[in-house]
Amino acid sequence: MSRKNKKQKFSENRENRNVLEEGKPIYDSVQGHWNDFFQNENDLVVELACGRGEYTIALAEQFPEKNYIGVDIKGERIWKASQTAMQKELTNVAFLRTHINNIDELFSEGEVAEIWLTFPDPRPKERDEKHRLSNSFFLSMYKRILMKEGWFKFKTDNTSLFDYTLQILSEFNVKDHVYTHDLYHSELLADHFDIKTKYEQIWTEKGETIKYMKFRFG
Numbered sequence: 001m002s003r004k005n006k007k008q009k010f011s012e013n014r015e016n017r018n019v020l021e022e023g024k025p026i027y028d029s030v031q032g033h034w035n036d037f038f039q040n041e042n043d044l045v046v047e048l049a050c051g052r053g054e055y056t057i058a059l060a061e062q063f064p065e066k067n068y069i070g071v072d073i074k075g076e077r078i079w080k081a082s083q084t085a086m087q088k089e090l091t092n093v094a095f096l097r098t099h100i101n102n103i104d105e106l107f108s109e110g111e112v113a114e115i116w117l118t119f120p121d122p123r124p125k126e127r128d129e130k131h132r133l134s135n136s137f138f139l140s141m142y143k144r145i146l147m148k149e150g151w152f153k154f155k156t157d158n159t160s161l162f163d164y165t166l167q168i169l170s171e172f173n174v175k176d177h178v179y180t181h182d183l184y185h186s187e188l189l190a191d192h193f194d195i196k197t198k199y200e201q202i203w204t205e206k207g208e209t210i211k212y213m214k215f216r217f218g
């Protein structure tokens with residue numbers, strides 16, 4: 001089988017219905033209309049920084065009664081995710097290629113039932129705090145698009161990013177907040193669904209513990 005180059009992959013992204021990206025009419029009109037896109041009234045679950053979509057796809061297979069949307073900016077990763085979802089004939093999955101900074105222009109207030117943030121880049125340099133996907137700017141956006149009582153769930157291998165996020169959360173009114181620095185040896189393991197993202201796999205093989213938290217905005 002011949003390997004596809006970037007241009008071919010990007011061209012397929014433009015053709016494939018399960019990819020939403022700038023330049024497609026649906027990208028500009030989907031805010032507030034995701035249920036029309038999926039043609040059902042099922043809950044919307046968003047995975048931020050989904051990479052090649054392994055987690056989104058595995059959740060979508062386990063929970064066909066929900067709709068899953070993986071978000072990432074990298075076109076080649078989104079292509080891989082889109083192809084896998086099509087091969088598996090999953091109709092409850094879509095991929096949104098965008099900067100997460102645009103997320104509140106793509107979902108309306110309270111439109112999302114659950115958000116997963118999985119293994120975002122840690123961005124340890126102080127000057128890069130603005131890029132950390134769990135800083136207060138991003139958390140405020142997530143709060144806006146989440147429905148009342150909606151869960152926010154966050155996994156990382158990176159202790160500094162995890163502790164930074166705990167500290168940022170002290171500025172927010174959150175409830176039902178639970179967390180662990182070692183998910184696999186925690187009573188929260190039930191939230192794992194026996195699915196590892198690609199980065200989760202890489203870091204656990206290197207001996208890192210997986211940090212996990214979930215909460216709802218008050």
Ligand SMILES: C[S@@+](CC[C@H](N)C(=O)[O-])C[C@H]1O[C@@H](n2cnc3c(N)ncnc32)[C@H](O)[C@@H]1O
Nearest residue numbers: 049050051072073074099100118119197198199
């Ligand atoms: C370390 S990878 C994790 C991928 C996947 N969640 C996993 O666990 O295997 C981080 C991903 O975040 C994406 N990303 C980082 N900042 C982003 C942003 N502002 N908007 C959209 N995607 C972003 C990158 O493109 C990359 O695919």
